[in-house]
Amino acid sequence: MRNLLATVSYDGTAYYGFQTQPGGNTVQDAIEHALLQLTGEAIKIHGSGRTDAGVHARAQVFHFHTNSIIPLERWRLALNGRLPEDIRITEIIEVPLEFHARRSAKRKTYRYSINGNRVPDIFVRRYQLHHPGKLDVEAMRQGLEHLVGTYDFTSFASRHSTKTSHVRTILEARLEVEQSELAAGSHEQGVIHLYVTGNGFLQHMVRIIVGTLLQVGEGKRTPEDMKSILAAKDRGAAGPTAESKGLMLWNVEYDFNSPASEQSEWTDAEDHEDDE
Amino acid sequence: MRNLLATVSYDGTAYYGFQTQPGGNTVQDAIEHALLQLTGEAIKIHGSGRTDAGVHARAQVFHFHTNSIIPLERWRLALNGRLPEDIRITEIIEVPLEFHARRSAKRKTYRYSINGNRVPDIFVRRYQLHHPGKLDVEAMRQGLEHLVGTYDFTSFASRHSTKTSHVRTILEARLEVEQSELAAGSHEQGVIHLYVTGNGFLQHMVRIIVGTLLQVGEGKRTPEDMKSILAAKDRGAAGPTAESKGLMLWNVEYDFNSPASEQSEWTDAEDHEDDE
Numbered sequence: 189m190r191n192l193l194a195t196v197s198y199d200g201t202a203y204y205g206f207q208t209q210p211g212g213n214t215v216q217d218a219i220e221h222a223l224l225q226l227t228g229e230a231i232k233i234h235g236s237g238r239t240d241a242g243v244h245a246r247a248q249v250f251h252f253h254t255n256s257i258i259p260l261e262r263w264r265l266a267l268n269g270r271l272p273e274d275i276r277i278t279e280i281i282e283v284p285l286e287f288h289a290r291r292s293a294k295r296k297t298y299r300y301s302i303n304g305n306r307v308p309d310i311f312v313r314r315y316q317l318h319h320p321g322k323l324d325v326e327a328m329r330q331g332l333e334h335l336v337g338t339y340d341f342t343s344f345a346s347r348h349s350t351k352t353s354h355v356r357t358i359l360e361a362r363l364e365v366e367q368s369e370l371a372a373g374s375h376e377q378g379v380i381h382l383y384v385t386g387n388g389f390l391q392h393m394v395r396i397i398v399g400t401l402l403q404v405g406e407g408k409r410t411p412e413d414m415k416s417i418l419a420a421k422d423r424g425a426a427g428p429t430a431e432s433k434g435l436m437l438w439n440v441e442y443d444f445n446s447p448a449s450e451q452s453e454w455t456d457a458e459d460h461e462d463d464e
Numbered sequence: 465m466r467n468l469l470a471t472v473s474y475d476g477t478a479y480y481g482f483q484t485q486p487g488g489n490t491v492q493d494a495i496e497h498a499l500l501q502l503t504g505e506a507i508k509i510h511g512s513g514r515t516d517a518g519v520h521a522r523a524q525v526f527h528f529h530t531n532s533i534i535p536l537e538r539w540r541l542a543l544n545g546r547l548p549e550d551i552r553i554t555e556i557i558e559v560p561l562e563f564h565a566r567r568s569a570k571r572k573t574y575r576y577s578i579n580g581n582r583v584p585d586i587f588v589r590r591y592q593l594h595h596p597g598k599l600d601v602e603a604m605r606q607g608l609e610h611l612v613g614t615y616d617f618t619s620f621a622s623r624h625s626t627k628t629s630h631v632r633t634i635l636e637a638r639l640e641v642e643q644s645e646l647a648a649g650s651h652e653q654g655v656i657h658l659y660v661t662g663n664g665f666l667q668h669m670v671r672i673i674v675g676t677l678l679q680v681g682e683g684k685r686t687p688e689d690m691k692s693i694l695a696a697k698d699r700g701a702a703g704p705t706a707e708s709k710g711l712m713l714w715n716v717e718y719d720f721n722s723p724a725s726e727q728s729e730w731t732d733a734e735d736h737e738d739d740e
Contacts, residue, residue, distance in 0.1 A: 197586050273589055276583050277583070278583045308552060310474065310550055311588070313549055
């Protein structure tokens with residue numbers, strides 16, 4: 189028995205999210221189907237967390253156990269040849285049997301992209317929210333800073349969240365503005381990329397943060413309002429949930445050098461499961 | 465009567481090329497349909513040149529005549545609201561009646577993108593050729609340099625070309641390598657972007673140049689072979705036509721300050737029509 193850890197990119201546009209569900213057509217289903225074709229084994233994969241319908245991943249991570257004797261260096265090409273073109277394995281490594289894609293994860297980063305230009309960029313139209321209305325980016329940046337730290341994020345979680353604790357830590361958050369060449373000189377807002385790194389996320393957390401920050405950018409709320417929204421611990425206090433298409437799971441980080449005992453700190457942290 | 469000049473981006477994946485043809489489903493058809501809906505006029509648009517099935521445009525340009533009294537600043541939004549999501553007008557200006565999107569064009573630039581990494585980037589999979597095999601980029605760069613200048617490009621034109629002259633001038637050509645963050649450190653080749661600027665192009669010219677340069681990159685030809693291929697004036701002397709999906713009409717340049725007499729230099733240059 190081996191434990192393999194894979195990194196995967198997917199365009200979530202056509203899928204009902206990452207994790208298998210009754211309706212079918214998920215990224216997990218497609219990967220498990222490819223694994224079955226390749227190995228003949230009915231393998232269940234374990235993702236670092238779920239992503240919602242329409243959410244993308246640049247680098248989602250999952251692990252799975254297999255008895256296949258296929259050499260490690262052959263897996264990626266063999267799996268990619270059996271996957272649809274909107275899902276691609278970018279890396280596969282072997283890890284100790286106790287390693288768990290979700291429980292062993294140390295940090296996770298999401299990116300949300302907002303195209304603030306008057307005309308959307310059609311070549312990335314599936315991965316950016318289009319918001320041509322004027323945004324105060326500096327106010328959004330200030331609002332975002334109020335969320336860095338350890339807080340109860342109930343106000344920024346779906347009402348359907350079933351987690352026992354809504355306390356999470358946002359370790360880093362930044363906002364970058366990318367100016368396109370075509371738009372330069374024509375007073376365009378550019379594309380706003382929001383990166384949020386945390387130890388775990390609640391369902392819709394990044395999308396509700398973005399929906400609320402857009403209201404800050406539009407002048408409907410002040411940056412300081414983020415503090416009272418946190419304090420309210422009430423989903424109704426925050427803004428709307430931003431569209432899923434702008435969200436991308438950017439990165440999942442592991443500390444491969446830490447001893448197993450440290451990794452096991454996460455073993456029973458079931459509610460750190462990411463539900464974006 | 466007004467003459468309007470529009471810049472348009474399109475994802476060519478779903479279309480049988482830019483220019484109207486019997487089979488329908490072209491970018492021109494979609495734009496003329498939107499113009500009809502907006503103005504009630506059966507307007508014919510004139511592109512700076514054709515692009516083939518599956519070829520994209522970052523900034524194609526076309527002009528059209530209209531009697532509509534819609535104010536200039538309203539056209540873009542009104543047309544985009546009537547266009548499919550893979551076609552977007554990025555700019556519309558008013559030009560003198562004698563201005564012609566093709567005949568008045570001074571320079572045109574195409575970009576061809578080759579992903580040389582082991583795994584394709586799924587987010588731009590429709591706009592990049594995937595070529596994971598080892599490429600000698602420096603040899604490709606040298607081969608490309610041999611094409612800069614005024615030559616008979618018969619060897620690099622489709623056999624179906626009906627043009628009376630195959631003499632064209634490549635004004636500039638460059639090759640840029642973009643390293644992705646994910647691939648860094650893992651000895652990946654990166655994405656090779658080839659930019660070619662000319663006064664006009666023959667059918668499939670950039671794609672045949674790319675197909676031939678890929679053979680140079682693979683070591684099947686030397687950079688100097690480009691000289692004998694040009695001299696042969698025979699399509700059979702060059703390499704294959706690279707896939708259309710990697711090609712994008714990048715830019716069309718006009719000299720708006722030159723007098724009309726200079727622009728009319730192009731009036732009867734029918735065979736400068738671009739057929740990429």
